[in-house]
Amino acid sequence: MDWTKTLTDVIDMRSFSNIWYWIVLAVVWSTASHWVLGVPYDIIMKARRQGGEAYQDMEDIVRVNVNRILYISELSGLWLSGFVTFVLTGLITLAFWYGIEFAQSIVLIAVPMTFVGMLTVSTAHQLRAENPEGKQLFKRLVRHRLWTQVIGMISIFLTAMFGMFHNLAVVEGFELLTP
Numbered sequence: 001m002d003w004t005k006t007l008t009d010v011i012d013m014r015s016f017s018n019i020w021y022w023i024v025l026a027v028v029w030s031t032a033s034h035w036v037l038g039v040p041y042d043i044i045m046k047a048r049r050q051g052g053e054a055y056q057d058m059e060d061i062v063r064v065n066v067n068r069i070l071y072i073s074e075l076s077g078l079w080l081s082g083f084v085t086f087v088l089t090g091l092i093t094l095a096f097w098y099g100i101e102f103a104q105s106i107v108l109i110a111v112p113m114t115f116v117g118m119l120t121v122s123t124a125h126q127l128r129a130e131n132p133e134g135k136q137l138f139k140r141l142v143r144h145r146l147w148t149q150v151i152g153m154i155s156i157f158l159t160a161m162f163g164m165f166h167n168l169a170v171v172e173g174f175e176l177l178t179p
Contacts, residue, residue, distance in 0.1 A: 017167055112151050
């Protein structure tokens with residue numbers, strides 16, 4: 001029995017033609033838009049509808065998560081930025097210089113998620129500086145979720161276009177971009 005052949009048969013590295021890649025992509029973006037600064041969106045909506053104790057709970061969770069995000073960014077932000085840059089540069093090189101499809105699929109998830117991470121740190125800084133309450137806090141959290149969803153929609157669209165282009169390019173007899 002050839003273990004490497006068995007392993008490559010079980011784990012298909014052709015990402016754009018694999019249903020599991022598209023499921024992972026959907027789960028990543030739905031999770032990213034559900035958790036607003038570490039607060040589940042349903043808690044934000046419950047606090048908006050009910051107020052009182054639900055609002056206080058949401059405000060406490062936001063405060064704790066903002067402090068946690070800013071603590072991490074202040075303590076190891078430079079090192080984390082350098083590491084993320086190193087990993088993304090390596091992935092982008094593997095993906096587009098060497099043409100490795102698995103790296104391309106990871107890049108199409110990791111780069112937009114990096115923008116969401118930067119947006120999260122930026123929103124946390126704004127929340128600490130402004131210390132909004134009531135409608136202003138809801139507005140800031142909903143705006144953060146909206147921008148996360150915009151980044152996600154653009155990412156999913158570009159990933160789908162790139163994936164379709166890639167899948168069509170490997171079909172025998174199908175020529176792309178030829179006069």
